[in-house]
Amino acid sequence: xxxxxxxxxxxxxxxxxxxxxxxxxxxxxxxxxxxxxxxxxxxxxxxxxxxxxxxxxxxxxxxxxxxxxxxxxxxxxxxxxxxxxxxxxxxxxxxxxxxxxxxxxxxxxxxxxxxxxxxxxxxxxxxxxxxxxxxxxxxxxxxxxxxxxxxxxxxxxxxxxxxxxxxxxxxxxxxxxxxxxxxxxxxxxxxxxxxxxxxxxxxxxxxxxxxxxxxxxxxxxxxxxxxxxxxxxxxxxxxxxxxxxx
Numbered sequence: 417x418x419x420x421x422x423x424x425x426x427x428x429x430x431x432x433x434x435x436x437x438x439x440x441x442x443x444x445x446x447x448x449x450x451x452x453x454x455x456x457x458x459x460x461x462x463x464x465x466x467x468x469x470x471x472x473x474x475x476x477x478x479x480x481x482x483x484x485x486x487x488x489x490x491x492x493x494x495x496x497x498x499x500x501x502x503x504x505x506x507x508x509x510x511x512x513x514x515x516x517x518x519x520x521x522x523x524x525x526x527x528x529x530x531x532x533x534x535x536x537x538x539x540x541x542x543x544x545x546x547x548x549x550x551x552x553x554x555x556x557x558x559x560x561x562x563x564x565x566x567x568x569x570x571x572x573x574x575x576x577x578x579x580x581x582x583x584x585x586x587x588x589x590x591x592x593x594x595x596x597x598x599x600x601x602x603x604x605x606x607x608x609x610x611x612x613x614x615x616x617x618x619x620x621x622x623x624x625x626x627x628x629x630x631x632x633x634x635x636x637x638x639x640x641x642x643x644x645x646x647x648x649x650x651x652x653x654x655x656x657x658x659x660x661x662x
Contacts (some may be wrong), residue, residue: 616644
C-alpha cells in the first residue's frame with residue numbers, strides 16, 4: 417500500500433520534470449536550428465568595407481592630430497607676437513632715453529604747440545615743409561651720434577619684427593579658444609605700440625615709425641588708434657596687461 421502511494425507520487429514528479437524540460441528545450445535555440453539555412457549569421461565585412469573603415473579611422477586620427485598641432489602653432493604665434501610687441505616698446509623707450517634724443521623732445525614740443533599735433537609736424541618735416549629743419553636735425557643726430565643711431569635702428573628693427581608677427585596672428589585669433597582675451601590684449605598692445613611709434617618720425621622724412629610695421633600690421637594698429645583716440649588718451653609709455661594664459 418505505502419509503496420503504491422510513493423510510486424504514484426514519483427510518477428507525478430517525473431511527469432512534471434519532463435514537462436518542464438520540454439518547455440526549456442523549446443525555448444532554447446538548438447545547435448541544429450542555428451545551422452539551418454534560414455538562420456541569421458554574422459556577415460564578414462568585405463575587403464572594401466574593411467579598407468573604408470580603416471581610412472575613416474585614419475582620417476579621424478589625422479583630424480585630431482591636425483587640430484592639436486594647429487592649436488600649438490597658434491599659441492606659439494600669439495606668444496611670439498606678444499613678445500615682439502613688448503620688445504618694440506622697450507626699444508622705443510630706450511631710444512627716447514639714448515644720448516642725442518633731445519631732437520625727439522624738440523619734435524614733441526613742436527607737436528604740442530601745433531594745432532595739428534604730431535601728424536601735422538611729421539607731415540611738415542618733408543622736404544620744403546614747415547618743419548623741414550627738424551628732419552635735418554634728426555638725420556644729423558642719427559648719423560653723427562652712434563649711440564642714438566644704433567638705438568634708432570634697434571627700434572626700427574623691433575617694429576618690423578612686431579609687424580611681421582602681428583600680421584601672422586590674425587588667423588590664429590579667429591580660431592583660438594581664448595580668442596576674446598587675446599584680442600583684448602592685442603588691442604592694448606597695438607595701442608601702446610602705435611602711439612609710441614606714431615610720435616617718432618622716420619629719418620627719411622616720409623612719415624612716422626609706424627611705417628616700419630608693414631602694411632598689414634600698420635592698418636591694424638591705425639584702426640585701433642582711431643577708435644581709442646575718440647575715447648581717451650593713452651600715455652605712450654603705458655604698458656599692456658600681462659598676456660593671457662594658455
